[in-house]
Amino acid sequence: MGAGHGHRLHYHGHSPVHRAEPHHKLLALVGFVLLVVATPGDAYPFFAGYLAVLAAVVARSGVPPSYLLKRTVVELPFVVFALIVPFVSRGPQTEVWGVTVSEPGLVAAGALLMKGTLGVLASLLLAATTEPHDVVRGLERLRMPAPLVQILSFMVRYLDVVGDEMGRMRTALASRGFTARNPRHWPVIARSAGALFIRSYERGERVHLAMLSRGHAPGERA
Amino acid sequence: MRVLDVAGLAHVYPDGHQALYGVDLHVDSGERVALLGPNGAGKTTLVLHLNGILLPAAGSVTVSGMPVTKPNLQEVRRRVGIVFQDPDDQLFMPTVRDDVAFGPRNLGVRGAELDRRVLEALDQVGMVEYVDRPPHHLSFGQRRRVAVATVLAMRPEILVLDEPSSNLDPASRRELADILRSLDVTVLMVTHDLPYALELCPRSVVLSGGVMVADGPTRALLTDEELMRAHRLELPFGFDPRNVPVPEGG
Numbered sequence A: 001m002g003a004g005h006g007h008r009l010h011y012h013g014h015s016p017v018h019r020a021e022p023h024h025k026l027l028a029l030v031g032f033v034l035l036v037v038a039t040p041g042d043a044y045p046f047f048a049g050y051l052a053v054l055a056a057v058v059a060r061s062g063v064p065p066s067y068l069l070k071r072t073v074v075e076l077p078f079v080v081f082a083l084i085v086p087f088v089s090r091g092p093q094t095e096v097w098g099v100t101v102s103e104p105g106l107v108a109a110g111a112l113l114m115k116g117t118l119g120v121l122a123s124l125l126l127a128a129t130t131e132p133h134d135v136v137r138g139l140e141r142l143r144m145p146a147p148l149v150q151i152l153s154f155m156v157r158y159l160d161v162v163g164d165e166m167g168r169m170r171t172a173l174a175s176r177g178f179t180a181r182n183p184r185h186w187p188v189i190a191r192s193a194g195a196l197f198i199r200s201y202e203r204g205e206r207v208h209l210a211m212l213s214r215g216h217a218p219g220e221r222a
Numbered sequence B: 001m002r003v004l005d006v007a008g009l010a011h012v013y014p015d016g017h018q019a020l021y022g023v024d025l026h027v028d029s030g031e032r033v034a035l036l037g038p039n040g041a042g043k044t045t046l047v048l049h050l051n052g053i054l055l056p057a058a059g060s061v062t063v064s065g066m067p068v069t070k071p072n073l074q075e076v077r078r079r080v081g082i083v084f085q086d087p088d089d090q091l092f093m094p095t096v097r098d099d100v101a102f103g104p105r106n107l108g109v110r111g112a113e114l115d116r117r118v119l120e121a122l123d124q125v126g127m128v129e130y131v132d133r134p135p136h137h138l139s140f141g142q143r144r145r146v147a148v149a150t151v152l153a154m155r156p157e158i159l160v161l162d163e164p165s166s167n168l169d170p171a172s173r174r175e176l177a178d179i180l181r182s183l184d185v186t187v188l189m190v191t192h193d194l195p196y197a198l199e200l201c202p203r204s205v206v207l208s209g210g211v212m213v214a215d216g217p218t219r220a221l222l223t224d225e226e227l228m229r230a231h232r233l234e235l236p237f238g239f240d241p242r243n244v245p246v247p248e249g250g
């Protein structure tokens, strides 16, 4: 929990990377990710090169590498997936630490991990050096359709509201003796997630009313 | 000039619960009226009818001569500015500037005129310097003020506030009162804060159980002990409306 909280990803600074135009940074990110994804999985020198470029930009931005690395936990589900691949893939088998695994599976897993890590690091760097609403503004500059930009900007805003709501619920739970470490308490997590959903949903409804009250007429204008 | 005319308004929620039973209310231009009543009286339900968020089961709502009906909604929503109780419901854009611009932009205002309106509205509530901040980084009282600005930017004919003083510290509460007093706009204010009603609104109406039970000078209503008791209205400990000097006409 606690991830996805817009401004928690942001690392305050005044480096050239921070000051660059958001839409330039967005283009650079998309270009970088496309390049990484398009590179064959076994072209290891290329990946080393990408990593070096990324490291140089990180150094220039003044964001501590540990700050970014800590936040790569979002990658965890992919790591788990990558670790499974060698066991379930077909093809010639090889042995690693006495365990038989699929060779193409191993290469695919390696590629997935490298590409995933590079992509995640680059995205985190963007998030760390660009305020969420500037990202949205950058997308607008890049001529993303207005309704999409609007939806995104509400999302940015409401990630915080939902995050705060979640924080308050956590405090309320903790004040009444709840500890997330105790497995006997886990069913509570599921139930409070349900409550969080309903609270966020109802908030969404109220926001919708507030929008209508200020003359928002969906579907009536472009 | 009559800004607001509510006649015989009844409302039944979709689950069958009837919240309003034939409510009459009128507000003239330049008036500041407090809408009082216990929890569950139907105050918020009434407010949501004033700009057509809810439509009546019976009766009618008219804003400056224009009936609140589907074809008129856009114009009605420009004329009636509602400030909701919870600013987090009201502020949904990434920056204060975008949020205040949201309403006027829906009315077709663009460019320099839009900027002017945004700054003017923020100036009215003393929040100009926060124009580029994200609303969720502001304090509660600051968010309430920005919420008022989002509505002022639409230049409404009547400003409707649902419990504007709730959750404000005494200084913010007084500052909001100063702001409301300084505005040249008709105000309808839902509140449980009876001293606030006395301070700001020369006239009050009482809604209870979905019907209007009183309408008169605020001080007279607050000193009518029988009326107060019958409708669960209570003054704060030690507060005596008779001892409070009220600036006449406001």
Ligand SMILES: Nc1ncnc2c1ncn2[C@@H]1O[C@H](COP(=O)(O)OP(=O)(O)OP(=O)(O)O)[C@@H](O)[C@H]1O
Pocket: B013, B014, B015, B017, B018, B019, B037, B038, B039, B040, B041, B042, B043, B044, B045, B046
């Ligand atoms: N969405 C809804 N569906 C069904 N009944 C509702 C709904 N909203 C409100 N009510 C009911 O309508 C009545 C009036 O509610 P309303 O919210 O207008 O009261 P209120 O005067 O604003 O109260 P408070 O001072 O607590 O804000 C209440 O009995 C309430 O339970």
Ligand SMILES: [Mg+2]
Pocket: B043, B044, B045
């Ligand atoms: Mg209410």
